Amino acid sequence: MQKQYPYLRVLTWLTVFGSYLMLIHGSIVTITESGQGCGNSWPVCKGQLIPEDVSIETVIEYSHRIVSGAVGFLILLLAVWCWISFWKNSKIRWLAFWSLFFVVLQGALGALTVVFQGDFERNAALALHFGFSLVSLASVILLNIELRQMLKGENKTRFPISRNFRLFLWIYVLYTYAVVYTGALVRHAEATMACGYHVPLCGPQLLPSLANPAGIQMLHRYAAVSLWLIMLVLLLLILVKYPDRKQLKKTSWTAFIFITLQAVSGVIIVLSGGQLLAALLHTTVISIFFTIILYMATQKNWS
Incomplete structure (x- = not known):
């Protein structure tokens, strides 16, 4: 991958790191109880692009939204690149799709949790939110592994x-x-x-x-x-x-x-x-x- 697709190699590692950061950042939001740091506004915070009343919870929640948006863009870019360059490889094609699908799904669910008022519904949605982030991270990592193996031309005898x-x-x-x-x-x-x-x-x-x-x-x-x-x-x-x-x-x-x-x-x-x-x-x-x-x-x- 280093010689044939140097920029793709950089993009895949950035996406893996970003996906992990997004997962960890989401955990920090939960552990610090910062989920309502931006009130019921989404995607802006407290009805403003740059909120005037800023608390530590606001910083944690809003930065998580920004990181998630940036990672979503990286995954979109990676998926499109893979579809254009390796469409005939069904495994890469589907791993790219699932990476993108689950990051979009967790983002949409994250937005819904902002407006949920019932504790049970909100807790259930937040638990799913973490699960979708986990599947997206795993898919991105597997996509990275598959790309590296394919471009290196590994031909080990397998059974x-x-x-x-x-x-x-x-x-x-x-x-x-x-x-x-x-x-x-x-x-x-x-x-x-x-x-x-x-x-x-x-x-x-x-x-x-x-x-x-x-x-x-x-x-x-x-x-x-x-x-x-x-x-x-x-x-x-x-x-x-x-x-x-x-x-x-x-x-x-x-x-x-x-x-x-x-x-x-x-x-x-x-x-x-x-x-x-x-x-x-x-x-x-x-x-x-x-x-x-x-x-x-x-x-x-x-x-």
């Missing part, structure tokens, strides 16, 4: 994996997204410290009512534990069924390490009292893990 195994991977991707949604719901429902400093349970109750924050917190914990267990089973299956696929085994081990780190970072959030840096670490790790398993699901052949 197909079974159709049922790929189906299992896609189901796991969807389940991971659902678990991510429960985590985003914890954050937006302000349930991060609903169980105090208790880990792994929530005091004497195994499953508090979902009508209160403690129930939402425990739902996410149970879902996260099941996600780790399924990844462990998936890793063991790969080691047994595909012992000669070095790349597949390496990728699976990487995914298992990151889902373990995700669990550790979740514990750190609770023990630190929901500190900002701990929450951003949690967001970063799950973003990497989701991208890895999405990559696994999209690969038909492995070396």
Whole structure:
């Protein structure tokens, strides 16, 4: 990519970095409760292009909108470039489409959250908003990987994996997204410290009512534990069924390490009292893990 498309290489890396920044910036908006920093105005802030009454919440929310708009433009530019130059490559064509589709969708949903008044509707929409940003980031990263592999002309000998195994991977991707949604719901429902400093349970109750924050917190914990267990089973299956696929085994081990780190970072959030840096670490790790398993699901052949 360096020799044939030097500017495309720069654009892809800028887009990856920008997409990650947008995701992290959105988490900061939530954690600092700055979502209403611009009132009910969108896309301007407090009815003005440059608001006169500026608070720290206003700066955080408005800067997030500006960053999101800039990243959206970068993704649009990247998608159009890919469609023009590599239209015959269906994988690149669709990855470009999904990158653009989900960044537009999360932007539209972000605008809707500004006008939502009900807590439940707003929390649900904000959780989806994070999920769409995550899918857009993962799609941009996979697009970057696919472009680099194609332009480098990598011709490693690869062998197909079974159709049922790929189906299992896609189901796991969807389940991971659902678990991510429960985590985003914890954050937006302000349930991060609903169980105090208790880990792994929530005091004497195994499953508090979902009508209160403690129930939402425990739902996410149970879902996260099941996600780790399924990844462990998936890793063991790969080691047994595909012992000669070095790349597949390496990728699976990487995914298992990151889902373990995700669990550790979740514990750190609770023990630190929901500190900002701990929450951003949690967001970063799950973003990497989701991208890895999405990559696994999209690969038909492995070396």
